[in-house]
Amino acid sequence: MSTALNGSTKTAPSTTFGPRPSTNVPSATQTFEPLAKSVLSHRLLYNVFAYSAAFSLASAVFLAGVDETSLLLRLFRPSTWVNASLTWLVGVLPIIVVRKVFLTPTPEPASSPSKTMTAALAKPTARRWIAVYITSSLLLLSLEFVRIWSKNEDMRLSIFIKSRKHPYYLNGRLIFLVLAQVWLSISFALRDIMLERFVFRWAKALPSSNAPFIPRNLVMLLLTSTLFTLSSLAVYNIAFGLARLALLPLLLRVPLVQSILKPFVGHFIRGPWTLTLPLRHLSLEYQAFMLGLSMLANWEFAESLFDVYIPQPINVASTTADPNVTLVSGITSTNPLYLHFAYAELRDVALDSRPTSASRRTALFSDQKFSPSLWSTLARESLLRLGNDYQTFLRKGAPAPANVLAPAIPTKTAQPPSTPLLRKEIYKAPQQSPISKVLNTFASDSDLLKAAEAVASEVGTRVVEAPIPELFRSASSPPVAAPPPPPTTAATATPQPDFIGTYISRAKAQCQSLVVKYTPPWCQDVVAQWDTWWSRDRMNKVTEKCLPNRDLDALIVEVLAGLVCASLTEDRYGVVQRDIPRILEAFLSFLTALEEHHVEVTKLYVPPTPDEITEGDLKVLREKERTRVEVAKATEAIGIVADALKSGVADIARTFGEKLVAFKFPPRIAKKLQSFVDYA
Numbered sequence: 001m002s003t004a005l006n007g008s009t010k011t012a013p014s015t016t017f018g019p020r021p022s023t024n025v026p027s028a029t030q031t032f033e034p035l036a037k038s039v040l041s042h043r044l045l046y047n048v049f050a051y052s053a054a055f056s057l058a059s060a061v062f063l064a065g066v067d068e069t070s071l072l073l074r075l076f077r078p079s080t081w082v083n084a085s086l087t088w089l090v091g092v093l094p095i096i097v098v099r100k101v102f103l104t105p106t107p108e109p110a111s112s113p114s115k116t117m118t119a120a121l122a123k124p125t126a127r128r129w130i131a132v133y134i135t136s137s138l139l140l141l142s143l144e145f146v147r148i149w150s151k152n153e154d155m156r157l158s159i160f161i162k163s164r165k166h167p168y169y170l171n172g173r174l175i176f177l178v179l180a181q182v183w184l185s186i187s188f189a190l191r192d193i194m195l196e197r198f199v200f201r202w203a204k205a206l207p208s209s210n211a212p213f214i215p216r217n218l219v220m221l222l223l224t225s226t227l228f229t230l231s232s233l234a235v236y237n238i239a240f241g242l243a244r245l246a247l248l249p250l251l252l253r254v255p256l257v258q259s260i261l262k263p264f265v266g267h268f269i270r271g272p273w274t275l276t277l278p279l280r281h282l283s284l285e286y287q288a289f290m291l292g293l294s295m296l297a298n299w300e301f302a303e304s305l306f307d308v309y310i311p312q313p314i315n316v317a318s319t320t321a322d323p324n325v326t327l328v329s330g331i332t333s334t335n336p337l338y339l340h341f342a343y344a345e346l347r348d349v350a351l352d353s354r355p356t357s358a359s360r361r362t363a364l365f366s367d368q369k370f371s372p373s374l375w376s377t378l379a380r381e382s383l384l385r386l387g388n389d390y391q392t393f394l395r396k397g398a399p400a401p402a403n404v405l406a407p408a409i410p411t412k413t414a415q416p417p418s419t420p421l422l423r424k425e426i427y428k429a430p431q432q433s434p435i436s437k438v439l440n441t442f443a444s445d446s447d448l449l450k451a452a453e454a455v456a457s458e459v460g461t462r463v464v465e466a467p468i469p470e471l472f473r474s475a476s477s478p479p480v481a482a483p484p485p486p487p488t489t490a491a492t493a494t495p496q497p498d499f500i501g502t503y504i505s506r507a508k509a510q511c512q513s514l515v516v517k518y519t520p521p522w523c524q525d526v527v528a529q530w531d532t533w534w535s536r537d538r539m540n541k542v543t544e545k546c547l548p549n550r551d552l553d554a555l556i557v558e559v560l561a562g563l564v565c566a567s568l569t570e571d572r573y574g575v576v577q578r579d580i581p582r583i584l585e586a587f588l589s590f591l592t593a594l595e596e597h598h599v600e601v602t603k604l605y606v607p608p609t610p611d612e613i614t615e616g617d618l619k620v621l622r623e624k625e626r627t628r629v630e631v632a633k634a635t636e637a638i639g640i641v642a643d644a645l646k647s648g649v650a651d652i653a654r655t656f657g658e659k660l661v662a663f664k665f666p667p668r669i670a671k672k673l674q675s676f677v678d679y680a
Helices: 032-062 071-076 078-101 113-121 124-150 172-195 215-251 255-269 282-309 323-330 336-351 355-366 374-394 434-443 447-465 470-476 499-518 521-535 539-546 550-570 577-602 610-615 618-662 667-679
Strands: 002-005 008-011
Touching: 032 071, 032 078, 032 282, 032 323, 032 336, 071 078, 078 124, 078 282, 113 124, 113 172, 113 521, 124 172, 124 282, 172 215, 172 282, 215 282, 323 336, 323 355, 323 374, 336 355, 336 550, 355 374, 355 550, 374 550, 374 577, 539 577, 539 618, 550 577, 550 618, 577 618, 577 667, 610 618, 618 667
Parallel strands: none
Antiparallel strands: 002 008
C-alpha cells in the first residue's frame, strides 16, 4: 500500500503477524491414489495379463486333444497362436476384468458356509459376474466347435440330428457339452464365493515364492484343477441322468410345455435311461473333460496371478516432491484398499534405520506447513480407525446402532407484558332492601352450599392423592369409561387364511417324511453330516467377523509404535510426546479386550480324556479335533492384532523406560503398562 505525502510515495513495511489461511493436508484422490492406480495398472498389464496369456498359449500347445502333431510344431504353428489369442480374449480376459471391477476392499465375513453363500448371492453384483463366467464358458465352447468344423472332424456335434421324419430333434451330444460347460462355470464361480476371492486379501509372501508359474505351485494348480474338474463332472453326470429320468418326463406331461418341447426333445424319452449312459459315450466324456480342464486351469492361473501380484506393497511416495505429504494424504483415503498400501509404505519409513528414513521422520515431526500438522493428521486418523475397529470388536462384529435424535422441545415464545384487566365493579352497588336479599338467596346458591362444595372437592382430592397399596389400587380406583372400540374393517375382522403357504408347507413336510421313510440310514447320516457342515457356525469365522480389518489394524499399530520410538531422538519440538498417553491407552485398551476374548475362545476346547482315547469314540474325537482346529485358527486371527499391540507397547516401554513416569495414565492403563515396563 502506498501513500502520497509532500509529493513522495512511501511503501508500508510488510508484516508476518497477519492472519494466515489454514491449509489442510491434500486429499488422497489428488496425491496418493493416482500414483497407486498407475502402479496397479502396470502390474495388471505386465504381470497378470502377460503371464495369463502365456499360460493360454501353453495350454493350447499341451492340451490340444487328439492332435498328433509334435509339441515343437504345434508351438510354431500360426493356428496355435490364433487359437491361444482367441481363447485368452474371450475366456480369460473377461474373468480378470470381472475380478478387478467387483473386487471389494471391505470384508464381510460370515460364520458358516450357508451364510457366506447366501450373503454373496443376495448381492446383484454376484449375478452379473456369474453371468460373465457362463458367457465366457460358452464362447470357449464355440471356439472349440469352430476348430472342429474347420478341420472337418466328425465329432457328431451338429445342432439337429440327421432325421427326415424329425428334422428338429436336438442333438443330445451337443446339449451334453453345452450344459457341462455351464455347470463347470457355475461350479467355479461358487468356489470363488466360498474362497472369498472377491475380497481384497493382503499379501504376506513375496511373488518369487508364491507365484503360480513356479514348478511346485504349477503342479499343485494343475492337480487342483484336474480334481475339481473330475468331481464337478461326476456330479454333473448324476444330475444330468436324474434330469432325464425324472424332470424331462414330468415337463412333457404339462400340456403347454409339452407342445413347446416335444418337437425338439421328444426323442429323449425313448432309449436307455440309466445312469450308466455316459459309460457308452467315453469319447464325449473325454472331450467334455478336456474342455473343462483347459478352461478351469486358465481361470485358476489368472486368479492366482491376481491374488499374488495385486496386493503386494507399493512404493510411490519416494517419487514425489514431498513424500511425507503424499503418505499422510494417503492414509486419509476412504478406500481401505489404498489405506493398506499407504500404511504399508509408511511402516517401512517408520521402522527403517537408514539415514534417509531418519531424515524423513524428522521432517514429518517438524513439518508445520499445514493446519493441522502432518503428525496431528496422522495420529488422529490412525487412532480414529483403531477406535472404530475397537468398537466393532466390542460389538462382536455387529453394525453400529443408529443414532436416534431426540425430538426437539418446542420453545415457548415470551409474551409481551400487558396490564391486567379489572373484573370487579368500580362503583359501589346500591343498598338492597331486606326483602330483596331474602329473595335473591333462595334464587341463587347460598354461601353455605358453596362452602360445602369446596370442602367436598378438597376431601376428594386428598383421597385421590393418598397412597394406596398396589393390591387395592384396582378395587378403589373409580370406574373409567371404556374407550369406544376401533372401527372394524373387513380385513381386520376376518383375516384371510394363506391357503397357498399352508399347502406348500404341508407338501414339504410330506415330501420330507417320505424321503426319511424310504432313505437308507447311511444316506440319512451323510445328509445330516452335510447339513451340519453347511450350517454350523465356525468359531474362527466368528472371531474374524469381530476383527474384519485385522491386517490394517496391525499395520497402523506398527506405524504408530515405530514413529513414537523414533521420536525420542528425532522429534526436535516434542510434538509426538503429547500424544503418547493417548496412543498407549488405545493400544492397551484394545489389547485387554483381545486377551479377554482369547481366554473365552481357548476355554471352548477341552482336550480328550484318557478314557475317551481308550474307548475310541470316533464321533467325540472328531468333534474335539474340529474344535481344536477352529480354536487354533481363531487364535491366529486374534494374534495378528494382539502380537502387533504387544510388540508396539514393548518397544515403546523399552525405548522410553523411566521417562514414561512423566505421563499420566488411568489406573487400569498404568497397571497394564507397568507389566511391560518391568519386563523391559
